[in-house]
Amino acid sequence: MTTDPVEMERRLHGKRLLVVEDEYMIALDIAGTLESLGVQVVGPVGSVREALAIVNREEERLDAAVLDINLRGERVYAVADALLARHVPFIFATGYAELLLDKAYMRIPRCEKPIDKRELIRQLATAMDQAH
Amino acid sequence: MDRETGREQGRAPASSELLRLVFESAKDYAIFSLDPEGRVTSWNPGAERLLGYAAREIKGHSADVIFVPEERAAGAAEEERRRALSDGRAEDERWQQRKDGSRFWASGLMMPLADRRLGFVKILRDRTDQHRAEEQLREAEQRFRLLATNVPQLVFLARADGSRTWPSPQWIDFTGMSAEASAGFGWLEAVHPDDRAHTLAAWETARAAGEYQAEHRVRRGSDGSYRWHQTRARPIAGSSHHAVLFGDQVDWVGTMTDVHDLRTLHDRQQVLMAELQHRTRNLLAITQAIATQTLRKSASLKDFQLEFENRLRALSRVQMLMSSVDYKDIDLGELLGGELRAHDGNSLEGGRVHFDGPSVALPAAAAQALGLALHELATNAAKHGALSQADGRLDVTWRLEDDDEGRTIVLDWRESCVAMPRLDGTRRYGYGTELIERALPYQLGAKTRLAFKPDGVHCHISVGLGPKVSKA
Structure with missing residues (x-):
């Protein structure tokens, strides 16, 4: 484990990360941030259906994922479950306060919107660290 | 007495002596005897103390004076003697009156003497304090019942x-x-x-x-x-x-x-608060993303400032429209009209701009994305297109199409009579282009076509209103 930002960014280099976010501009923002660190972004996609298709197709090749919780009114939990089943670490990026988060996913790390990029990187690096 | 009688073993004291002693020493009890007509024949010290009459002044007179006037007038004294005779005793509790007129709550017992010609004996006890306490208790109970019920x-x-x-x-x-x-x-x-x-x-x-x-x-x-x-x-x-x-x-x-209403209200407030927070955070995230994207496509900080401010204004116009309808459906005509007026208030009156279509209720999410896209089209028109040239014309028309997948809005943005900037064959991939060609398909599942024709921009957008869009 490290807290050094540079080390954390280095850790993301070359990894395959799924981005699920239905707001195009935000998706682009997250994807752009990750790509600038040498991440291979899978997606972004904006619906549960598309995200599930990718998770099923990618199988173990995904290193991590960033999930928005509310996708066009649909909760992302089906995607979260699929990732948990494949031991792929992921974090939530959400505008929802703890209050509305399903209790089953309380222990999943969260980045609150608007997203602080350094926080996003730190959360992702930590999640990937803990998965190994 | 003990000393005198105790020595004579097994012999009880004469009952007349016992009675005399009780009669004289019972300070808390008024004990007196009455002849058959109710005149006092004996009066103990307890009676003197309790009723205020000395023995010598009341002996020979009617004892009825100890009844309160209203009961005396109603014949309560005679009634008591009658009852004592018929039942062997008359026992009750009632207010009685002293010589000075003051009243006390008395527990009384009257019995006829064995020799009925001699009349009666009456024993009275002052129970005013207990009576008051009981009354207070009764009142307290009544108050409790009154409250409780x-x-x-x-x-x-x-x-x-x-x-x-x-x-x-x-x-x-x-x-x-x-x-x-x-x-x-x-x-x-x-x-x-x-x-x-x-x-x-x-x-x-x-x-x-x-x-x-x-x-x-x-x-x-x-x-x-x-x-x-x-x-x-x-x-x-x-x-x-x-x-x-x-x-x-x-x-x-x-x-x-x-607490049902209170609780329901509280629950609803919590949901509203969470929803508000969600919207606010989402809006901030969009603002953040617009800033990043605008910055990426701006040649200078001055460019950025101008573009960013305009986009924020467009965003806030849509937000205002959404909040005015409480985040429910928004009319497409209103959305478009607001956007065009913001760019050029006069163009709508001058006959150069024409827009027409049926009333369409847009879900909030679709309205936000479409609003921003229309803003980009209008901005472009005001800068380089129909709204920037005297001869330019803008026609915006839309219609509804229904098929198996649900209802679709088909919108046509057609600028004409525009002297287009020299086309060098390359497409300008600006923020607006990206919004229309990528963002709308991405988040609304829209089909879009953007063309820079020789006489003006032509944009075709079709958005399904089916089950796909519902996010605020």
Whole structure:
């Protein structure tokens, strides 16, 4: 484990990360941030259906994922479950306060919107660290 | 007396002597005798003390004077003597009157003497203090009943284990359960099955805490619906009263208050607060993303400032429209009109701009994305296109198409008579282009076509209104 930002960014280099976010501009923002660190972004996609298709197709090749919780009114939990089943670490990026988060996913790390990029990187690096 | 009689073993003192001693020494008792007509024949010191008449002044006179005037006039004295004769004794409690006119509450007993020709003996005791205390207690009880049966709560009395001994009429009215059916733990029947366990468990902790508190749904008898109630109970402060009032076994008094509306309101407020927070955060995230994207496509900081401010204004126009309809559906015509007016208030009157289509209710999410896209088209038109040139024309038309997948809006943005900037064959991939060609398909599943024709920009957008869009 490290807290050094540079080390954390280095850790993301070359990894395959799924981005699920239905707001195009935000998706682009997250994807752009990750790509600038040498991440291979899978997606972004904006619906549960598309995200599930990718998770099923990618199988173990995904290193991590960033999930928005509310996708066009649909909760992302089906995607979260699929990732948990494949031991792929992921974090939530959400505008929802703890209050509305399903209790089953309380222990999943969260980045609150608007997203602080350094926080996003730190959360992702930590999640990937803990998965190994 | 002891010394004198005690020596003579087994012999009781003469009863006449005993009586004399009692008669003379019983200070707290008025003891006197009356002839058959009610005239005083003897009067003990207790009577002197209690009634204020000296023996010598009342002997030979009627004892009726100790009755209060209204009872005396009604014949209470004669009635007492009549009863003593017929029943062997007349016993009662009533107000009596002293020589000075003051009154006291007396417990009295009158008996005829064995030789009835001699008349009666009467014994009186002053019980004013006890009487007052009893009256106060009765008043207290009345006040309690008045309160308990008239407050807008369901009141009950219970034992320390939660078993109930008395339900107020309000409980019976509300639940439709009789007092008998509610007794013991019968009242639980009116509590929602899911709430019974914690309702009972709270009684376990209540004994130690000295206070019972629970919230639960209680069934309304009239329509079978459940309403949230807050129930609180406390042990009745250890007083001698409560045993008198309610019997020894009752220990707790409680109220059940209907908090249903309050609770429903509270729940709704929480959802609203969360929703508001979600919207705010989302809006901030979009603003952040617009800033990043605008920055990426801006040649200078000045460019950035201008573009960013314009986009924020467009965003806030859509937000204002959305909040004015409480985040429900937004009319496409209004959205478009607002956007065009923001760019050029006069162009709408000049006949160069024409827009037409049926009334269409856009879901909030679609409205936001479309609003931003229309803003980009209008901005471009105002800078380089139809709105920037005297001869330029802008026609925006839309229609609805229904098919198996649901309803689709098809919108045409057509600029004409525009002298286009020299086309060098390359496409300008600006922010607006990206928004229309990528963002709309991405988040609304829209089909878009953007073309820079020789006489002006032509944009075609079709958005499904099916089940796909619902996010605010």
